Amino acid sequence: MLSNSTSVYAEIAVHQSGLSGQQSDLQSKMATLKIDRADHERITAELTQLSKTTVNDKTLMEQGT
Secondary structure, eight states: OGGGHHHHHHHHHHHHHHHHHHHHHHHHHHHHHHHHHHHHHHHHHHHHHHHHOOOSHHHHHHHHO
């Protein structure tokens, strides 16, 4: 059993390293997702405001003056 312990510990170290990299990737993706959600909320609010805007010949002429 002790003869395999070195290889087992080496394999554990490899998996820990891989896991650490995956955790880093996950944190990066979570940060990106948070930014994207904030952008989505901002754009949704802007679209809501735009949808309330009335556009016709009168409002276009008023903006020109």
